[in-house]
Amino acid sequence: MSGAADIPIADLSEAQAESELARLALEIRFHDTAYYQNDAPEISDADYDHLRQRNDAIEVRFPGLKRADSPSERIGAPLTDGFSKVRHRRPMLSLGNAFNAEDVTDFLAGIGRFLKLPDDAPVAIVAEPKIDGLSAALRYEKGIFVQGATRGDGEVGEDITANLRTIADIPKQLIGNAPDVFEVRGEVFMSHAAFAELNRQQAASERPTYANPRNAAAGSLRQLDPAITASRQLSFRAYAWGEVSALPADTQAGVLTAMATWGFQVQDHEICLDAAEMMAYHGRMEAQRSERPYDIDGIVYKVDRLDWQERLGAASRSPRWAIAHKFAAEQAQTLVEEIDIQVGRTGKLTPVARLKPVTVGGVVVSNATLHNEDYIAEKDIRVGATVLVQRAGDVIPQVLQVVEPGPTPFVFPSVCPICGATAVRDDGEVDWRCGGGLSCQAQAVERLRHFVSRNAFDIEGLGEKQIKAFFDAGVVKTPADIFRLAAEDGQGRDPLEEWEGWGETSAQNLFDAIEERRAISLDRLILALGIRHVGQGNAKLLARRYETLENFEVAMSPENLEEILDIDGIGEKVAKALLAFFADDHNRTVWDDLVRQLQVQDMERADTASPVAGKTLVFTGTLERTSRAEAKARAEALGAKVSGSVSAKTDLVIAGAAAGSKLKKAQALEVKVIDEDGWLALIDGNTERDAEPKEEEAS
Numbered sequence: 001m002s003g004a005a006d007i008p009i010a011d012l013s014e015a016q017a018e019s020e021l022a023r024l025a026l027e028i029r030f031h032d033t034a035y036y037q038n039d040a041p042e043i044s045d046a047d048y049d050h051l052r053q054r055n056d057a058i059e060v061r062f063p064g065l066k067r068a069d070s071p072s073e074r075i076g077a078p079l080t081d082g083f084s085k086v087r088h089r090r091p092m093l094s095l096g097n098a099f100n101a102e103d104v105t106d107f108l109a110g111i112g113r114f115l116k117l118p119d120d121a122p123v124a125i126v127a128e129p130k131i132d133g134l135s136a137a138l139r140y141e142k143g144i145f146v147q148g149a150t151r152g153d154g155e156v157g158e159d160i161t162a163n164l165r166t167i168a169d170i171p172k173q174l175i176g177n178a179p180d181v182f183e184v185r186g187e188v189f190m191s192h193a194a195f196a197e198l199n200r201q202q203a204a205s206e207r208p209t210y211a212n213p214r215n216a217a218a219g220s221l222r223q224l225d226p227a228i229t230a231s232r233q234l235s236f237r238a239y240a241w242g243e244v245s246a247l248p249a250d251t252q253a254g255v256l257t258a259m260a261t262w263g264f265q266v267q268d269h270e271i272c273l274d275a276a277e278m279m280a281y282h283g284r285m286e287a288q289r290s291e292r293p294y295d296i297d298g299i300v301y302k303v304d305r306l307d308w309q310e311r312l313g314a315a316s317r318s319p320r321w322a323i324a325h326k327f328a329a330e331q332a333q334t335l336v337e338e339i340d341i342q343v344g345r346t347g348k349l350t351p352v353a354r355l356k357p358v359t360v361g362g363v364v365v366s367n368a369t370l371h372n373e374d375y376i377a378e379k380d381i382r383v384g385a386t387v388l389v390q391r392a393g394d395v396i397p398q399v400l401q402v403v404e405p406g407p408t409p410f411v412f413p414s415v416c417p418i419c420g421a422t423a424v425r426d427d428g429e430v431d432w433r434c435g436g437g438l439s440c441q442a443q444a445v446e447r448l449r450h451f452v453s454r455n456a457f458d459i460e461g462l463g464e465k466q467i468k469a470f471f472d473a474g475v476v477k478t479p480a481d482i483f484r485l486a487a488e489d490g491q492g493r494d495p496l497e498e499w500e501g502w503g504e505t506s507a508q509n510l511f512d513a514i515e516e517r518r519a520i521s522l523d524r525l526i527l528a529l530g531i532r533h534v535g536q537g538n539a540k541l542l543a544r545r546y547e548t549l550e551n552f553e554v555a556m557s558p559e560n561l562e563e564i565l566d567i568d569g570i571g572e573k574v575a576k577a578l579l580a581f582f583a584d585d586h587n588r589t590v591w592d593d594l595v596r597q598l599q600v601q602d603m604e605r606a607d608t609a610s611p612v613a614g615k616t617l618v619f620t621g622t623l624e625r626t627s628r629a630e631a632k633a634r635a636e637a638l639g640a641k642v643s644g645s646v647s648a649k650t651d652l653v654i655a656g657a658a659a660g661s662k663l664k665k666a667q668a669l670e671v672k673v674i675d676e677d678g679w680l681a682l683i684d685g686n687t688e689r690d691a692e693p694k695e696e697e698a699s
């Protein structure tokens with residue numbers, strides 16, 4: 001900025017003040033249009049408030065320079081076309097702002113002076129959260145909702161009755177005895193959940209997403225087609241009123257209670273008797289801010305007695321009996337001191353900006369996620385840049401934009417900062433991943449947890465909790481360590497039975513369970529490695545193709561890519577991930593160490609003579625005489641491929657009880673369908689089957 005914009009108000013000459021007021025009028029008008037009309041604010045609320053405050057303060061110092069089009073005389077923005085206009089019978093005012101304890105005390109003192117109350121006379125204040133949405137006026141005649149309007153410029157709003165009718169929180173007819181005419185005012189807003197869902201849908205249908213819930217609420221309310229508004233989940237809270245033929249109470253809190261009995265959701269509120277109580281309420285609400293399901297941006301204080309509200313009246317834009325006490329700004333500017341790379345449990349590399357500590361929304365922020373390489377490039381975030389950071393609700397702070405660029409572009413590293421293994425970013429993916437797999441310390445716990453999971457080694461008594469404890473104590477760092485636990489128990493550390501949570505029996509049981517798993521099938525072993533894209537299905541395909549550990553080990557080398565791709569069902573992504581894993585020296589070491597501990601069982605040769613060999617089967621519905629898992633295993637042992645969905649490639653569908661859409665699809669595609677008995681008859685003689693009925697398993 002240049003010219004008078006940086007000069008303190010006290011130092012402004014008259015000429016400078018005049019040009020400042022002209023600049024501010026223009027700038028505030030611009031931002032009003034961006035905010036109210038386009039639902040696309042370009043500056044933070046805090047910066048906007050600063051503009052308004054500066055304008056007001058200059059006008060106080062130079063009253064003669066106040067412009068005819070002064071922003072202090074205006075609320076909101078001029079109207080757009082599209083909806084018919086509604087003249088508010090009582091203006092919809094805005095609120096003045098308080099930013100600190102002093103402003104709050106001044107507000108109370110001003111009220112006392114205005115009303116000529118004796119010193120220390122208590123003024124009961126209703127305090128309530130200020131919702132960050134849009135205000136609306138709802139007119140009820142004889143209890144029936146007849147018209148709803150936006151605030152517009154405070155004098156004239158837009159008729160959005162049809163849209164407001166679609167909001168569930170807005171009663172179409174009031175309960176009980178409401179006055180003949182009662183105009184309820186309150187806030188239309190969108191919850192975080194509804195906002196996330198809306199943006200998900202917008203993105204899915206390639207429509208623009210909304211920047212925040214307030215913009216989304218505004219955009220949803222402004223739809224010319226009420227059906228679109230209805231599809232958005234908007235909420236409403238009542239907190240004020242306009243024209244009324246009678247009032248149901250003589251206090252603010254009393255009217256809120258009455259509105260609640262008529263069927264409104266009213267904003268939660270509390271009575272405060274002095275500035276200390278108001279500050280305490282503000283502090284409490286600010287602390288809980290992030291737990292609320294919707295955005296609030298401050299507290300509104302209102303004089304409880306309505307006769308006092310009446311006497312206090314309004315100054316130009318806002319009532320004297322109410323004020324908004326804003327929360328600390330949730331955006332701030334600061335310097336990027338460093339860009340670090342964090343390695344997640346699954347090997348994902350996440351760039352993090354180390355920031356010069358700055359207070360954002362009352363919290364000191366020194367880190368912000370940078371998401372991925374593209375995010376950094378798109379915003380051109382560099383070490384040494386000054387950036388705008390935001391804390392939305394209370395999610396991890398984000399870098400919104402660069403304010404001052406840094407010297408050199410950031411180059412995303414291609415090695416893992418933890419283990420030094422090569423990192424890769426696959427085609428079509430946004431994330432870089434560490435290729436260190438089993439040996440990368442950042443991923444160790446997650447890898448070990450996966451290693452012992454149910455479909456992999458499935459070691460009884462060794463779950464996530466125990467793995468974490470063993471890892472932290474340094475006794476299990478790699479999978480092979482698990483199989484050395486018993487041998488090393490008590491050697492150089494306390495025996496397990498003396499650890500907290502373990503006893504002699506449980507320790508022995510664990511060692512037995514581990515011992516039992518030394519003999520492991522090849523497919524479980526492959527799955528246990530936790531290679532990306534290699535899940536249970538692919539692990540089985542590989543194990544069946546190579547049958548023995550020796551064959552498999554020989555095959556895991558780059559020149560065999562084509563051979564691996566020849567396996568029916570194994571695609572390029574899988575094959576490459578597999579070979580990349582075995583190409584890494586760290587992984588090879590861990591693998592060699594592990595297999596020395598194991599007796600890897602050869603895969604049973606699939607029965608090629610069976611009636612289902614080479615066929616693609618789908619099981620659906622509830623099987624009554626066997627579990628789904630067993631049926632699948634048996635089908636696979638007979639050389640069939642078991643798929644989860646029915647397509648033209650399906651050869652046979654086995655439909656159990658209560659089969660649904662898959663059965664329908666099979667019938668539509670004219671795929672052969674048999675029931676459970678038919679299935680058992682088909683495979684009878686090929687395998688042995690225990691006669692006992694198994695527990696049911698839902699589809």
Ligand code: IVH
Pocket residue numbers: 093094095128129130131132133134135151187239240267300319322324
């Ligand atoms: S009272 C004359 N109470 O804040 C009193 N306003 O800057 C009028 N708002 O236009 C408003 N929550 O859109 C009031 N609990 C609350 C509020 C609230 C949000 C909004 C409303 C108003 C703006 C004032």
